[in-house]
Amino acid sequence: MSIETQCGIEPEYISVNDAAIYAAESEWTVRDKLRRGIYRAKKSGRRTLIKFATVKAHLDQLPDASFAPVSDKKKGDA
Numbered sequence: 001m002s003i004e005t006q007c008g009i010e011p012e013y014i015s016v017n018d019a020a021i022y023a024a025e026s027e028w029t030v031r032d033k034l035r036r037g038i039y040r041a042k043k044s045g046r047r048t049l050i051k052f053a054t055v056k057a058h059l060d061q062l063p064d065a066s067f068a069p070v071s072d073k074k075k076g077d078a
Contacts, residue, residue, distance in 0.1 A: 010052065011052055012052060013041075014049070015048070015049065016048050016050065019039065030050070031048075034050070
C-alpha cells in the first residue's frame with residue numbers, strides 16, 4: 001500500500017486518519033502509539049501530523065506472521 005500525493009510524491013507527514021488507514025488500525029491505536037512514542041508527530045494548530053517514516057518503520061519491524069499448516073484430512077476420516 002502506498003500513500004502518495006497527486007504529484008506521486010510520498011508525504012513526510014500524514015494525518016492520524018491516514019496513519020490509521022495505512023497501518024490498518026484504529027485512530028485510537030494510532031493515538032496510543034503516539035503517547036507511547038512509537039510514532040513521532042508534530043502539531044500544527046489543532047492538527048496532529050505524524051511522521052510517515054515512523055509508521056512505516058514500525059510496521060517493518062513487526063515479526064512475520066506464521067500460520068499452522070492445513071491438514072489434508074477431512075472430518076470423520078480415520
